[in-house]
Amino acid sequence: MPLLKPVPSQELPGGPNLLQSPFWALFKSRFGWKPHAFLLGELPLLLLERELSAGFSLVYAPHPFDGARQTVQSCWSELKDELTGYLKGGVTGGLKGELKESRPQRRICLRLDLPWELGSVNISELPGAWGLHGLRKAVADIQPPSTVIMPVEESEEKQLAAMKSKTRYNIRLAGRKGVVTRLESPEFIDTWYDLYRETAVRDRISIHSREYYRGLFTAAADSDDRTDSALAAKAAGSKDGVKAPRLHIISARHEGDLLAALIIAVYGGRATYLYGASSDQKRNLMASYAAQQAAISLARDEGCSSYDLFGIPPADDPRHPMHGLYRFKTGFGGRIIHRAGAWDLPLSPTIYPVYRQAELLRDFYYKRLKKHKV
Numbered sequence: 565m566p567l568l569k570p571v572p573s574q575e576l577p578g579g580p581n582l583l584q585s586p587f588w589a590l591f592k593s594r595f596g597w598k599p600h601a602f603l604l605g606e607l608p609l610l611l612l613e614r615e616l617s618a619g620f621s622l623v624y625a626p627h628p629f630d631g632a633r634q635t636v637q638s639c640w641s642e643l644k645d646e647l648t649g650y651l652k653g654g655v656t657g658g659l660k661g662e663l664k665e666s667r668p669q670r671r672i673c674l675r676l677d678l679p680w681e682l683g684s685v686n687i688s689e690l691p692g693a694w695g696l697h698g699l700r701k702a703v704a705d706i707q708p709p710s711t712v713i714m715p716v717e718e719s720e721e722k723q724l725a726a727m728k729s730k731t732r733y734n735i736r737l738a739g740r741k742g743v744v745t746r747l748e749s750p751e752f753i754d755t756w757y758d759l760y761r762e763t764a765v766r767d768r769i770s771i772h773s774r775e776y777y778r779g780l781f782t783a784a785a786d787s788d789d790r791t792d793s794a795l796a797a798k799a800a801g802s803k804d805g806v807k808a809p810r811l812h813i814i815s816a817r818h819e820g821d822l823l824a825a826l827i828i829a830v831y832g833g834r835a836t837y838l839y840g841a842s843s844d845q846k847r848n849l850m851a852s853y854a855a856q857q858a859a860i861s862l863a864r865d866e867g868c869s870s871y872d873l874f875g876i877p878p879a880d881d882p883r884h885p886m887h888g889l890y891r892f893k894t895g896f897g898g899r900i901i902h903r904a905g906a907w908d909l910p911l912s913p914t915i916y917p918v919y920r921q922a923e924l925l926r927d928f929y930y931k932r933l934k935k936h937k938v
Contacts, residue, residue: 580832708875714898731895
């Protein structure tokens with residue numbers, strides 16, 4: 565009997581993982597990704613397929629099987645064979661609810677961004693240490709492997725006490741200097757994007773188009789509509805409906821000047837810091853600290869158990885170009901975790917090595933050559 569059951573992506577259960585949710589399938593489908601949804605028992609598995617060139621495609625699983633490493637280990641050999649079979653031309657779940665036979669496609673690999681903590685396992689010992697034979701470490705991770713997870717069920721006083729003294733000082737400094745925070749409406753997204761673009765230029769980071777971030781809120785609203793309309797259907801025995809996160813924009817201002825703003829998502833009892841922006845002006849007022857403290861308080865008010873600061877460099881290394889981000893996020897306390905990152909299950913023995921070499925060259929260009937251009 566097969567382990568995997570193909571389902572329409574809107575029928576995925578709404579667990580704690582935003583990136584494996586029906587909402588994420590809907591959102592990404594509007595920006596060039598084709599969702600394929602399965603159930604492993606009651607565990608959701610969302611795969612996202614992106615066409616590349618010459619008819620080839622990459623299939624990506626963002627943080628699949630969250631919290632179920634031992635379950636996956638116990639059936640990995642059979643599960644790997646089923647995944648390979650499906651992706652080489654088996655049955656897939658359509659976004660609109662139908663199941664259909666897919667024609668064999670030139671899929672290069674399945675990239676799994678594993679959500680599990682490394683613990684004492686050295687990255688070089690994987691995948692053998694976890695019994696995930698057949699996987700190869702991807703050239704680049706898609707989701708950040710390292711992050712800070714903060715518990716937010718404690719009181720604000722205990723939360724502040726657990727922070728580093730400099731972070732606590734900066735939060736209080738922002739308050740003394742008159743920095744104020746507030747929740748914004750979804751219409752604020754254009755103003756936020758202008759600030760985000762300023763941040764990207766300063767920090768030399770790549771960002772999506774304005775429409776991408778607008779689409780995040782549009783998909784959340786559309787998912788809310790489906791969920792609301794599904795309540796009556798559920799009473800009639802239907803399982804249709806897409807569960808949506810609650811998205812919030814928090815701004816920090818001083819005397820009317822917008823100095824910082826961030827977007828957080830609340831889903832399945834977790835709050836996640838998705839995107840942050842800050843101005844080049846009045847940086848001495850520490851508005852970003854005030855905005856993060858407001859986000860922590862919001863997560864607590866929303867009844868979340870944790871707040872994920874979603875991405876830090878792997879170590880406290882002053883030579884790292886994002887070292888400032890490491891010091892900023894770890895200053896709020898919480899637990900630093902290191903995940904296994906992205907691993908590939910090759911699907912094409914002839915094309916995968918070529919694609920991997922192209923990724924290595926691209927990675928070298930962006931990290932070594934372009935980084936040092938004036």
